[in-house]
Amino acid sequence: MDIGILGGGIAGLSAALALRKQGHNPRVYERRAAPATMGAGVTLWPNAGFVLNQLGLLQDIAALGGRPLAMRRQDAMGNALGGLDIGLLDRTMGYPTHTVLRRHLQQVLLEHAARAGIAVEFGRRAAAIELDAQGKAVAHFDHGASIRPDLLLGADGRMESVARRFVAGDNTPVYQGFVNWIGVAQAPHALVDDMAIQDFWGAGLRFGCVPIRPERVYWAAAQARPLNEAKSTADMHEELEKLFAQWPEPVARIIRATPANAIRLIAVHDLEPLPTWSRANVLLIGDAAHAPLPTSGQGACQALEDAWHLARCMDGGAGASLKEIFQAFAKIRAPKTARLAEQGRVFARGLFATDPQSCRIRNERAKASDPVRDVQALAAGWGEGLPMPGGADSASEAGDGLGSLYRME
Numbered sequence: 001m002d003i004g005i006l007g008g009g010i011a012g013l014s015a016a017l018a019l020r021k022q023g024h025n026p027r028v029y030e031r032r033a034a035p036a037t038m039g040a041g042v043t044l045w046p047n048a049g050f051v052l053n054q055l056g057l058l059q060d061i062a063a064l065g066g067r068p069l070a071m072r073r074q075d076a077m078g079n080a081l082g083g084l085d086i087g088l089l090d091r092t093m094g095y096p097t098h099t100v101l102r103r104h105l106q107q108v109l110l111e112h113a114a115r116a117g118i119a120v121e122f123g124r125r126a127a128a129i130e131l132d133a134q135g136k137a138v139a140h141f142d143h144g145a146s147i148r149p150d151l152l153l154g155a156d157g158r159m160e161s162v163a164r165r166f167v168a169g170d171n172t173p174v175y176q177g178f179v180n181w182i183g184v185a186q187a188p189h190a191l192v193d194d195m196a197i198q199d200f201w202g203a204g205l206r207f208g209c210v211p212i213r214p215e216r217v218y219w220a221a222a223q224a225r226p227l228n229e230a231k232s233t234a235d236m237h238e239e240l241e242k243l244f245a246q247w248p249e250p251v252a253r254i255i256r257a258t259p260a261n262a263i264r265l266i267a268v269h270d271l272e273p274l275p276t277w278s279r280a281n282v283l284l285i286g287d288a289a290h291a292p293l294p295t296s297g298q299g300a301c302q303a304l305e306d307a308w309h310l311a312r313c314m315d316g317g318a319g320a321s322l323k324e325i326f327q328a329f330a331k332i333r334a335p336k337t338a339r340l341a342e343q344g345r346v347f348a349r350g351l352f353a354t355d356p357q358s359c360r361i362r363n364e365r366a367k368a369s370d371p372v373r374d375v376q377a378l379a380a381g382w383g384e385g386l387p388m389p390g391g392a393d394s395a396s397e398a399g400d401g402l403g404s405l406y407r408m409e
Contacts, residue, residue, distance in 0.1 A: 001314075004029065004147045006126050006139060006163055007155035009036065010300050011286020013109035013120075014307035015153055017055050020116045022315055028113070029124035029139075029147070031156070035110060039102035040182040040264075041210060041218030043068070043197070047382045048301040049095030051308045058096075060108045065100035066212040069195050073366055076202035078248035081366040084374060086197075092379045094389040099197075099210050101184060101218060105300070126156065129166040129282065137166070137282045151322060153310075154284045155303075158271055158291035167279045173269035176293055176345065178352050179230045180266045181221040181240060185257035190214035192250050200247060201363065204354040207244055207251050219254050220294065222268075224352040230267035237263060268293060270345070273338040278326040285310065290337035295351065296344030298382070302337055305386070309333055336384050 001024045005012045008030030016026040044052065044061065052058040073081035090096050113120055125142045129152070132138050138148045139162075154163020164171040185191055192198070192211050200207045204224040211217045221240055233239045237260035244251050271291040277284045286303040313329045320328075350362045383389070 001025065001151055002149045003027070003151045003153065004139065004149035005153045005155055007153075007157060007286065007288070008032070008110075008120055008122070009155065009157065009286065009303070010105065010109065011288075011303035011306055012153065012155035013106075013113055014051070014055060014304050015155060015285055015310055016118045016120075017057075017109070017112055017116060018307040018311035019314065020113075020118055021055075022311055024314070026118055026153075027147075027149075028118065028120040029126065029141070030120060030122050031125035033123045035106055035122070036103070040184050040220065041099060041101045041212065042105060042300040043210060043297060044098045044100060044105075044304075045297065045301050045382055046090055046093035046095040046097055046379075047386055047388070048304045049090075049097065050093075050386055050388050051304040053095065054308055055112070055304075057108055057112060060111075061098050061100055061105065062096070064104040064108065065098035066195060068097060068099055068197050068211065071197040071199065073199045073201065074248060075363055076200060076205070076247050079363075081201065081363050082369055082371065083196075084378075085371055088372070089375045089378060092375055092389060093383055099212050099218075101212060126162040129162055131280055135280055137280045150281065152282045154282055154288045155286045156288055158269065158287040161284075161288040163282060163284055164271075164274075164288045167277065167282055167284055168274050171271075171288075173271055173291070175227045175230075175267060175269050176348055177226075178222050178224045178268055178348065180268050180294060181236060181263055182219070182266065183255075183258040183263045184216070184218045185209075185254045186216050187257045188215065191217050191254055191257055198250070200251060201351060201359075201366075202247070203356065203359050204352050205243065206351055207247060209250065209254050217250075217254055217257075219258075221255075222352070224354060227267060230265070232265045235260065236265060270341060273334070273341060277330045277334065278323075281322050283310075283322075283326050283329065289333075290341055292337070292341040293344035293348055295347040296340045298340050298344075301382070302340065306333060309385070332385055339381075 003026040005028045008028045016028050019026050068086050071084040086097050126139050127142050129137050129139050137152050140146045161171045197210050207221045209217050209219040240255050270293050277289045285306040313325050353359050
């Protein structure tokens with residue numbers, strides 16, 4: 001089948017690899033002029049590890065990434081708020097967690113795409129999609145070229161998705177009330193004491209740091225702000241040092257070890273769940289279909305899951321129409337991704353509370369959470385729909401335990 005994929009990010013490239021394994025002929029069209037270098041890093045939890053293994057990428061990711069042992073939460077004074085035994089989570093789910101720079105994940109995907117003979121064309125910004133006289137989607141690019149594949153996958157992100165606008169009639173993202181500063185810190189010496197994700201919670205502020213190596217750490221700092229104040233300052237380095245001056249180490253150390261020109265500010269948006277992910281021969285995947293907040297910790301993981309599930313739906317639908325394949329795919333994916341998106345919003349509302357009493361209650365609940373039950377809840381929720389240990393067969397089996405934890409991607 002001739003397949004066109006709008007978007008050369010995690011969703012688009014992983015879907016291309018999964019479909020290529022089945023003998024399809026995917027071609028990827030990326031709006032950027034070169035491979036993306038933006039973004040800091042991602043945590044690839046065990047459900048992503050399962051898909052990476054299926055795609056033959058896990059060994060390469062392991063060589064470039066880190067293996068976190070635990071996640072520790074603290075308040076802005078350094079008081080412990082519990083955490084997560086990542087080793088236990090990995091054993092429960094049967095696959096490893098890895099932390100990796102986003103550009104390195106992109107590099108691995110592109111290298112495997114090249115080996116598989118998948119064409120990836122850069123500088124191809126889709127301007128519009130329309131139906132031809134036969135009811136088939138035609139994608140038009142900025143410079144006049146068009147494509148008319150048998151299947152068109154919209155993997156063109158959350159902020160300006162042409163495919164989402166075609167399918168849903170609207171692609172307006174929703175600002176969720178906070179900004180993220182992201183960066184990667186690098187030093188000739190260790191910036192952290194061990195391979196643990198550290199998450200610090202304040203009143204309307206947070207700082208999370210994720211080691212790939214002790215001397216290389218990606219991080220995200222966040223603050224609740226109205227959208228009209230979600231703007232970069234002349235010196236973001238200085239602004240961050242002032243905001244987090246009294247916070248425990250390694251916060252200040254990590255900020256100092258990040259070049260000022262390497263810090264990026266993001267006004268954090270997500271998207272409302274859609275009643276349908278397809279129209280004609282166009283199917284949405286990745287952030288174009290479901291764009292959870294970073295507080296879900298599952299953005300990249302769910303993009304990878306889309307690729308695996310779509311390939312299975314295509315492979316298991318011998319003789320099935322595209323409409324039937326799309327319906328089967330959405331039936332599997334929509335409930336899980338909608339639940340994760342809502343959990344990301346719930347986590348964000350609690351995390352960015354500014355009222356002292358609300359913050360105190362939030363912190364007390366975090367401290368009181370049962371670490372073993374937290375692992376079981378995460379394994380059930382994140383493993384849902386995947387043939388891996390610990391996963392639930394339905395969303396209802398995942399329980400409410402996921403709501404007791406806050407994640408960062």
